[in-house]
Amino acid sequence: MHEVQGVIARGKGQPVELTTIHVPDPGPGEALVKVQACGVCHTDLHYREGGINDDFPFLLGHEAAGVVEAVGDDVTDVAPGDFVVLNWRAVCGECRACKRGEPQYCFATHNATQKMTLPDGTELSPALGIGAFAEKTLVAAGQCTKVDESARPAAVGLLGCGVMAGIGAAINTGAVTRGKSVAVIGCGGVGVAAIAGSALAGASPVIAVDIDPKKLETATRMGATHTVDSSKVDPVEEIKRICAETYEGAEGADVVVEAVGRPETWKQAFYARDLAGTVVLVGVPTPDMTVPEIPLIDVFGRGGALKSSWYGDCLPSRDFPMLVDLYQQGRLDLDAFVTEEIGIGDVEAAFDKMHGGDVLRSVVIL
Known part of the structure; x- marks a missing residue:
């Protein structure tokens, strides 16, 4: 004892x-x-x-x-x-x-x-x-x-916990890689980690969305190429605009990571993704929250995937040593x-x- x-x-x-x-x-x-x-x-x-x-x-x-x-x-x-x-x-x-x-x-x-x-x-x-x-x-x-x-x-x-949850939400759950666009809604510790993971994987653009300018500054330091203050502009339209500038015909981001855990921001993530895009919910909702009303034809018509990320879908024995090595190399x-x-x-x-x-x-x- x-x-x-x-x-x-x-x-x-x-x-x-x-x-x-x-x-x-x-x-x-x-x-x-x-x-x-x-x-x-x-x-x-x-x-x-x-x-x-x-x-x-x-x-x-x-x-x-x-x-x-x-x-x-x-x-x-x-x-x-x-x-x-x-x-x-x-x-x-x-x-x-x-x-x-x-x-x-x-x-x-x-x-x-x-x-x-x-x-x-x-x-x-x-x-x-x-x-x-x-x-x-x-x-x-x-x-x-x-x-x-x-x-x-x-x-x-x-x-x-938090850093692995965010990096894993992007790389493991969202399958983010080079040639894909990413938006992250909510830039606390988990969201910023998702941005760092997306940048590490070579995604572009990497769009950070929050209502706090200080968090958006941090997101930029961690690899965001664009920031969106959703208290001032419609984040869905702004994500679509940024992605269309990079990829002609894009109707949103290939992967949208929701790192807040609220119905309102999850709905934004749903509509901010491109056709056949992926929504990853890594923000943790409270038990009383429900999925917002979305026409079922929109779920069908946009295709893609709606995913939840458990602990960044990580396997610690595989992911921790790899990420520590990247840290030691100065890449993370x-x-x-x-x-x-x-x-x-x-x-x-x-x-x-x-x-x-x-x-x-x-x-x-x-």
Whole structure:
């Protein structure tokens, strides 16, 4: 048993609390990880606000990198001393998706079996099965992906959630490549990552859409060729205009990534794509939201595909090492996503900064 400091949410809407937690030694299929860095993601705020479920208290934090300290007796894929990025989709290898060779769609992902607790024995619910706002955390061994140990933990840890979700939404789900046009609606961390992924894949134009000029500036730094302030112009018509300038006859973008998660912006994405184009929904809607009314003939007549992107449809064992290598080569600027490095006691203040639009990621350094 390990006694460490961790950040918990005790109840809905309550400020987070830095407190002592107990972390078990790893059992079968588990790994104990000494956390080096963990990004502050909007999903952690959703947990605190009760927007995910009500299994309080939560041990927050899930975009993390660290070093494996110990593993269960049966674990062979990672070993003590390995530098790893944590993921929240350890694949099972046995479900119908895994058996047909599509483990990125695994339907039975899993986490550690044992529970981390408060000193009084109260079981904690780790955010996305990770709980990395802590000096050490217990995860399923499959949640650990070994990467280049010389990489900066604060940067590569962000692949564990938002950055991978955005890059994967473009490259994996949207199949973005050279010769294709892309529009991204919503330029928070995930949207900007989708822009970076689209630029990395050679797409052009890459159009960033938002209502915040500061976010559009960031999108430009990350690879957007055009920006659209949708508070001032009709984003659908502007996307169509930009794409028609590049590709004669184009009626929109080949791929439109919706990174907001709202019916209004999803409808914009639907109509902003070219014939036979693809819409990718990676923004997370709330349970009460519904698909906007669209004539069924428009769904049929425009062709193409309407997709949802789960975690960027990533396979961590395949995608994390590749993206870390691109980062190390200077071809993917993961450092640009790290707005500030903070202490483990500064998570509540980082939540407040999210609302100002000035921060892509605050990263806790342990």
